[in-house]
Amino acid sequence: MTTAHSAPRAASAACLLFAALSAGIRAETVTAEPDAFLDYIEATGTQYIDTGVNAETGLKARIDFAPGAGTGGAALPPPAVAARVALVGVDGLGARWIPWDVMPNLARLRDEGLYVVARCGYPTLSAPNWTSIFTGVPIELHGTRNNSGAPVVEPWGGENPASGACVFSEIRKQEPDAFTASAFAWKGVGWCHGTNAVDAARHFGGTAGEYAGRDASAVDWALSHLPRNPRLALYYQGQVDMAGHRFGWGSPEYTNACRNVDANIGRIVEAYRTAGLWDDTVLLLVADHGGHDKTHGDATIECFEIPFLVSGGASRRLRLREPVMAMDVAPTILSLLGLDVPDAMRGRPAALPR
Numbered sequence: 001m002t003t004a005h006s007a008p009r010a011a012s013a014a015c016l017l018f019a020a021l022s023a024g025i026r027a028e029t030v031t032a033e034p035d036a037f038l039d040y041i042e043a044t045g046t047q048y049i050d051t052g053v054n055a056e057t058g059l060k061a062r063i064d065f066a067p068g069a070g071t072g073g074a075a076l077p078p079p080a081v082a083a084r085v086a087l088v089g090v091d092g093l094g095a096r097w098i099p100w101d102v103m104p105n106l107a108r109l110r111d112e113g114l115y116v117v118a119r120c121g122y123p124t125l126s127a128p129n130w131t132s133i134f135t136g137v138p139i140e141l142h143g144t145r146n147n148s149g150a151p152v153v154e155p156w157g158g159e160n161p162a163s164g165a166c167v168f169s170e171i172r173k174q175e176p177d178a179f180t181a182s183a184f185a186w187k188g189v190g191w192c193h194g195t196n197a198v199d200a201a202r203h204f205g206g207t208a209g210e211y212a213g214r215d216a217s218a219v220d221w222a223l224s225h226l227p228r229n230p231r232l233a234l235y236y237q238g239q240v241d242m243a244g245h246r247f248g249w250g251s252p253e254y255t256n257a258c259r260n261v262d263a264n265i266g267r268i269v270e271a272y273r274t275a276g277l278w279d280d281t282v283l284l285l286v287a288d289h290g291g292h293d294k295t296h297g298d299a300t301i302e303c304f305e306i307p308f309l310v311s312g313g314a315s316r317r318l319r320l321r322e323p324v325m326a327m328d329v330a331p332t333i334l335s336l337l338g339l340d341v342p343d344a345m346r347g348r349p350a351a352l353p354r
């Protein structure tokens with residue numbers, strides 16, 4: 001009936017032992033520094049009851065009576081920071097071009113959370129960088145160098161997204177019962193994470209000029225899965241990139257597309273709030289590349305700089321470590337969910353507990 005849990009800051013020699021026993025109730029022993037233990041309770045949403053004061057330490061012993069009740073000495077879950085991650089992927093949203101004044105929802109998330117200008121990989125194209133975002137490896141390893149829908153260079157280890165080596169498949173591997181969703185207006189996103197790796201994945205097709213409607217529909221559809229409590233849901237938005245290609249990065253049409261995306265972001269936040277999920281959710285917003293004039297793909301700072309924003313109720317106790325790259329997204333998500341980051345991922349968790 002004893003389990004030991006190493007919280008992030010529990011490696012100190014000055015560890016304290018929390019122990020509690022009670023008939024019919026799952027009892028736990030947790031070794032941790034006091035603040036790390038309390039962080040653990042808060043991060044996992046675990047409910048504890050006080051059972052008395054340890055005469056030696058003066059600290060209260062607590063018993064876990066909620067999740068896993070009856071499982072006896074089952075191992076504690078890792079110290080997740082977030083119960084779920086909402087990943088908002090905005091194609092072509094260059095950090096230098098974000099019109100914060102017409103994106104009040106995004107600005108609020110930035111002000112309440114953490115924001116840094118990150119960089120994508122080269123070439124600064126969509127599929128290479130979405131693949132890095134989902135797989136956690138640089139373009140040199142996954143080999144997807146253009147938007148053709150297949151690796152141009154043989155993927156390292158033979159692993160490519162279509163075979164399921166991505167953040168979604170890692171969640172499934174480590175938590176077979178977890179539910180994930182992905183909705184996207186550009187079919188290339190499906191190549192990049194492999195639709196088989198996602199429990200509910202859907203491409204919203206149509207002609208190029210309909211991207212605003214497709215983005216809105218994608219959000220509606222993905223949000224319809226909220227009752228299934230997705231551990232990870234991707235809300236991909238394609239209209240900003242499309243407006244950049246047709247009218248130019250920073251053009252009035254580009255700005256208007258950003259305004260539309262901001263409205264969709266507002267609906268995502270509101271839906272999580274209404275469902276009572278916001279407080280233990282991390283919303284992570286990222287782009288695959290920026291752009292300039294009516295193009296992207298080259299090695300210019302306007303293309304390289306992308307937003308990396310971490311917000312949501314569960315982000316309050318996080319800090320960011322820089323620099324951040326596109327390939328850090330998958331490791332960041334896994335670590336926020338308390339899951340292992342596989343060695344094959346070369347990115348690193350960018351958002352860490354404070």
Ligand SMILES: [Zn+2]
Pocket residue numbers: 091092125126127241288289
């Ligand atoms: Zn793109």
